[in-house]
Amino acid sequence: MGETSFTPRVFSGIQPSGNLTLGNYLGAVKRFVEMQNSGIETIYCMVDLHAITVWQDPDTLRHNTRELAAAYIACGLDPKKSILFNQSQVPAHAELGWLFNCVARLGWMNRMTQFKDKAGKNAEKMSLGLYAYPSLMAADILIYHATHVPVGEDQKQHVELTRDIAAKFNHDFKTDFFPEPEPIIDGAATRVMSLRDGSKKMSKSDPSDMSRINMTDDADTIAKKIRKAKTDPEALPDNLDDLKDRPEARNLVNIRAALTGQTPEQVIAEVAGQQFGTFKPDLVEIAVSHLAPITDEMNRLMADVGEIDRVLGDGANRAAEIAEPILAKTYDIAGMIRSR
Ligand code: AQP
Numbered sequence: 001m002g003e004t005s006f007t008p009r010v011f012s013g014i015q016p017s018g019n020l021t022l023g024n025y026l027g028a029v030k031r032f033v034e035m036q037n038s039g040i041e042t043i044y045c046m047v048d049l050h051a052i053t054v055w056q057d058p059d060t061l062r063h064n065t066r067e068l069a070a071a072y073i074a075c076g077l078d079p080k081k082s083i084l085f086n087q088s089q090v091p092a093h094a095e096l097g098w099l100f101n102c103v104a105r106l107g108w109m110n111r112m113t114q115f116k117d118k119a120g121k122n123a124e125k126m127s128l129g130l131y132a133y134p135s136l137m138a139a140d141i142l143i144y145h146a147t148h149v150p151v152g153e154d155q156k157q158h159v160e161l162t163r164d165i166a167a168k169f170n171h172d173f174k175t176d177f178f179p180e181p182e183p184i185i186d187g188a189a190t191r192v193m194s195l196r197d198g199s200k201k202m203s204k205s206d207p208s209d210m211s212r213i214n215m216t217d218d219a220d221t222i223a224k225k226i227r228k229a230k231t232d233p234e235a236l237p238d239n240l241d242d243l244k245d246r247p248e249a250r251n252l253v254n255i256r257a258a259l260t261g262q263t264p265e266q267v268i269a270e271v272a273g274q275q276f277g278t279f280k281p282d283l284v285e286i287a288v289s290h291l292a293p294i295t296d297e298m299n300r301l302m303a304d305v306g307e308i309d310r311v312l313g314d315g316a317n318r319a320a321e322i323a324e325p326i327l328a329k330t331y332d333i334a335g336m337i338r339s340r
Pocket of ligand 1: 150
């Protein structure tokens with residue numbers, strides 16, 4: 001990790017906007033666990049305020065937030081080592097988000113590709129919150145003075161915008177109060193693609209359930225989805241360059257590499273010459289043996305939602321202890337009187 005004068009601290013979050021996918025797991029949660037286990041201070045959030053930038057049924061949102069918490073823990077996040085909580089329980093996120101709405105420029109927001117992807121041709125009908133999403137994300141990170149943000153490839157632009165917001169705040173108020181955090185994007189699966197279309201990323205909100213593997217899928221469902229994953233009739237080559245124009249094949253190689261802890265180069269050396277009729281059943285076995293214990297543990301944890309809520313409440317208290325003094329200082333820098 002790069003040099004900074006701030007104490008290293010990791011923050012990241014995931015939206016409880018649907019089933020956690022294999023993409024979220026390999027691109028984000030698996031990396032969250034590695035960072036936690038490296039001994040650095042880690043804060044991980046279920047970003048429910050971000051989820052409501054598109055419609056969420058309230059009961060489903062509650063369920064998805066708890067299920068995401070269960071997934072975090074089942075994947076190896078330990079509430080004693082990492083701070084785990086849902087965003088709306090720490091109001092400082094929304095408060096700093098408002099201040100940052102007044103720092104970020106419209107032109108910056110207009111360049112955000114995620115808004116364009118999600119809004120498509122319907123930008124006029126989208127919520128104002130979806131447009132301002134990156135500004136709240138900057139607040140999520142900077143309210144903890146986080147220095148490192150593990151994310152998948154698709155979130156790189158938002159972390160870069162966070163750096164721009166920190167730099168502009170520091171410049172406007174002649175301070176060095178906020179760090180400029182670094183995105184941490186590495187590993188074999190920084191962008192897991194849809195199983196149905198190698199040009200689209202795997203996503204919780206894709207209308208096709210066959211496009212993704214959910215962390216709640218059972219072994220038969222995982223097998224069916226991998227068996228039906230779009231591929232091509234060619235055998236696998238002996239080097240990655242030859243997969244350049246075969247995005248679906250490259251995606252499955254990357255998934256196998258991320259699940260086994262190998263590099264894609266090592267995988268291709270192992271599977272060179274295989275047809276998908278051989279490669280896919282092996283991948284099913286690898287995926288099921290890796291994911292089944294996580295799914296079982298999630299189901300066990302979800303049987304006691306009271307305990308999950310207790311973990312989230314405890315995490316929120318610990319998060320607020322860090323966030324509140326940073327918010328108070330930010331208000332002070334910006335000239336707001338705090339006399340209560
Ligand atoms: N396909 C992916 N491959 C690798 N990483 C991914 N991430 C998301 N999709 C992939 C990473 O997961 C983290 C959480 O993402 P999020 O919930 O904040 O929102 P997102 O990036 O918009 O993810 P989804 O699954 O596509 O959610 P919806 O459909 O609700 O928008 C981030 O670190 C992200 O990079």
